Amino acid sequence: MNLTTKILLPLIWLLCAIPAGLVQAQQAGQTKDNPSYAALADLLENEQSREKLINELRTMADETATQAETVAEEASAASSSSRELAQTTRAIAEGIGEQFTALAEVVNGLVDGQVASDEQFSLAGLMEATLNLSLVIVATLLVFMLMRRLIGPLLYARLDNWALHGAGNTPVIRRVICVALAAAVDVVIVGLAYVGGNLVATFLVGESGEQTTQASLFLNAFMVIELLKAGLRMLFSRRYDGLRLLPINASEAAYWNRHMALLIGLLGYGVMVAEPLISIHISAALSQGINTLLMLAAFMYAAIIILKNRRRLAGIIRTKAEQSPMATSKISLHLLARTWHVLALGYFAVVLVLVLLSPANALPFVLFATLKTLGIIVVGLLLSTLLGQTIGRRIQLSPELRRKMPLLEARLNSYVPNALRFLRFLVLAAVILLSFNAWHVLDLATWYASEAGGVLMGRIIAVAIVLAVAAAIWVTCASLIEHKLNPETGTGIPSARTQTLLSLFRSALAVLLVTMTVMIALAELGINIGPLIAGAGVLGLAIGFGAQKLVQDVITGIFIQIENAMNTGDVVTLGGITGTAEKLSIRSVGIRDLNGTYHIIPFSSVDTVSNYMRDFAYHVGEYRVSYRENIDDAIAHLQNAFEELAADEAQKPYVLEALEVAGVVALADSSVNIRVRIKTVPGMQWAVGRAYNRLVKMHFEQAGIEIPYPQSTVHFEGSRQGVAPALKLEQAGERYSG
Structure with a gap:
């Protein structure tokens, strides 16, 4: 048995489930040297165990293959972006090189009298087409310029004056109306010039009743370019400040209008007129080369203008940022001041790349995407300006409503601007998302049509409605409570209990409303509030045990x-x-x-x-008279003082009943004390008592009734004959005798 077999067989055995026979074999006392081989042999002899082993091995093989494919896909994805970038760069470079090569060949062919095209080049035909086209151009531009010269002083000046100095409507709304009317007039003038050029091209140039190709190309290009310039004048009107949407001065508007109009005319007439004519009369390769040269020239021109004005425009944007009253606008404008030139250069670079990669499809896409972006930005700026003017304008209620609810105006001026600032932030977010959608960076329609997008938008709208309803409920209830507490409305001055209960109800309503709003908003966002409620209950129970003093207070x-x-x-x-x-x-x-x-x-x-303020109160006074005074006379003078008090117009409303005389309540050391009591309006017992004490003092003085003060009798010890020794007094070092 070789080394590989010795290694693999024990590993296979370890990966498989140990059968009961193997355990029995080990318990039976198999040798310690080769238990795995015997167990593997038993495993292979058993048909079921062998089948199980085969399935395990196949599963392991599939998992290994899957892991290898995953690793390969990750590696491929990691390098795909760099490969795509390299391929795109190479394609652009190769395309430019091929176009310049073809352009050089066409130029050499023209010099040599040969053209690389299917049709033979005709100089006479080119000159005739150029002459006919020149007549159409002159006629169209003449009609266009005459119409603008005639209508401008009559209509544009009036619209400008009304936009700047007119009465009624918000200034931004007035300006938008005037700009829209001026743009409509521009469209009408362009349409009339287009019709005039068509008439000249059809009946005065070439064969009557027919229109040449070059005339059609120019007229279509004229229509598109002048409409774009009309849209450009909406943003950068040179002569009329009231017909300019952007908040810039006339010289700044004239500068940017001139350069952008030149760029639009260069690209428009070059791509829509010169390139097709060169392709028809000379060579398609030459037209492609001209197209590339035009795009490169436009990019270089735009880059020079952007870099030349980078610092100046950044300073203007920073000035606008410092003048903005909102923190969000300040941050956005400062960020734009730092990056505007990067964004502009990136835009022109993207346009150049798209046109070089796909000239036929890129231009329409870039044109419509740019128009959509500009429209979105302009609408966003107008909405933001309108909201800004609304935020800056203080809400003023009618005098009657302000009298009934004096705090409502301040409350609205506190809540409404915050809501409008939030709307302004939403406008900014919408402008960014819609701009990305215009360039197909995002697909908002598809996202909204998806389940996730629909659910998210529904939740956002639901939360916004909940917050708006909660704010409306709070403003309404707080205003009603304020109306009840206002002494100038309703039933007059509310009672103290009504004031206390309404104040407590307002505080409780605020806590309840905030709690319910947060809970409902979380539920609308898809958060399960059940655990939160249960946790709040447990937390409240724990706080109740830990803060018994607080619970006792409540x-x-x-x-x-x-x-x-x-x-x-x-x-x-x-x-x-x-x-x-x-x-x-x-x-x-x-x-x-x-x-x-x-x-x-x-x-x-x-x-x-x-x-001391329930139902009624008493002034209780004890008045001391000397032992030698007549008590009945003293009581009579106390009664006289009360009658004078009750007749006083200032104190009369607060005295409820006649004087109550309790009589002599004490025979003190140096006086006889007489107690009286006056029933008063609650809270006025102290004022009535002070006024009564003054009158008692005056009446006692007039009657000669003494109000005693503590007195002492001093006896000096003397002789049996009654002769007392002299009293010696010493004060501050001096001696007196008597």
Whole structure:
């Protein structure tokens, strides 16, 4: 047995399931040197075990082949991009080289009097075609220029004036309307010039009633190029500031309009007129070479213009970024200022590559993709500008509505701009995605038609609706609560309990609305909120056990509100602190004491609520008179002071009943104490008491009734004859005697 057999046979045995016979053979005491060989022999003798071994080996072979194919595919995918790039570069280089070679051959043939084409070159025919085409060109351009000269001062100037200084509508909407009307006039002028050129080509050039090929080529090219220039004037109008969509000055617009119009005319007339005519009258190879030269020249011209204005245009964009009030616009414009030249060069490079690879199919694709992109960007800019003007404009409600709901205007001016900023961000995202779709980088229609795209868009729309409904509910409910709390509307000044309950309801509504909105939004996004609710329940239970004090605060606060123990504005005593309840929550109360100190007292520490503002109150006063005064006279003067108090217009509304005299309540050391009580409106007992004390003092003084103060009698010990020694007083180092 060779070495390979000795290695493979034990491995095969290890990969297979060990049969029961092998275990029995090992237990029977087979030798320790070759147990695997005996087991393998038993395995092969058994038909079922042998079949199982064969299946295992085939499975292993299939898996090995699959793994090898996977590795090969990964390696092929890793190098496919580099190969495609190399092949594309080589194809472009070879195509350019072949076209220049063919162009050189055609030029040599023309010099030698031979043309590499199926038809013989005719100089006379070329001159006649050139003359006829020149007549059509002159007639078409003459009609076009005359129409623009006549209509421009009459119509364009009026549209420009209305766009800049007109009344009504938002400025951006007014500008869009005027630009659209001017563009429509441009289209009409181009159409009239096209019709005039067709008439000249049909009846004045060549045979009457027929139109030559070269005339048709020029007229079609004229129509396409002038329509493109009309669209270009919508962005870069040179003479009329009100008919320019882009926010740039006239000199800047004239600069870019001139260069871009020159580029459009060069490519348009070169590709749509010169190339076909050269192909028809001279050589197809020459026309292809001319096409390549035109594309290279256009690319070089565009690259020079872009690099020449790189820093200047970047500075203008940065200035616009600093003037933008939104952070998103600032970031986007700063990024555009740094990369605009890269994007522009990349665009022209892509166009050049596409045209060189596929001249017949690339030009229509590039043209329509460019027009779509420009249209998307312009519409996005207009929407963004409109939203920006709306954001910057403050919402103003009518005086009546502002009187009823004074906080509604501030609330709307806080919420609406944020919503409009979000819409502006959506506009930016839509512009980017639609631009990618125009260049077939993305296929939004296919993605939206797919199950994943439809589900995602549906969820996004559902979440947006949920957020909008939640915001509308909050604004409506908060405005209604505000309306109820406003003393100028409804039934007048609401009660303290109504104010407290409505304030608590507003806070509870905010928490509930936020919680429900988040839960519904997560559910619409496809997130299972069941575990979240269960987890929140478990977490709440854990917090309840760990924060029993907080739970006690909440429960006590609920019962205090149910029992109407206090309301906002009540004067109360809680936890040894007396003051005005300024703020009540479900957990604590804020009290401002007489010194202005603000105390927050949790309800769990409240054992007793002493409210001085329920139903009615009393001013209780004890007034002292001397022992030598007549008590009945003193009580009579107390009654007179009360009658004067009750007659006072300032205090009369707060006194509810007649004076209640309790009588003499104490015979003190130096006075007789008389107690009286005045029933007042709750909360006014202190003011009424101060006014009554003033009147009592005045009446006692007029009647000569003494209000005593503590007095002491001092006796000096003397002799039996009654002679007392002199009293010596010493103060600040001086001695007095008497």
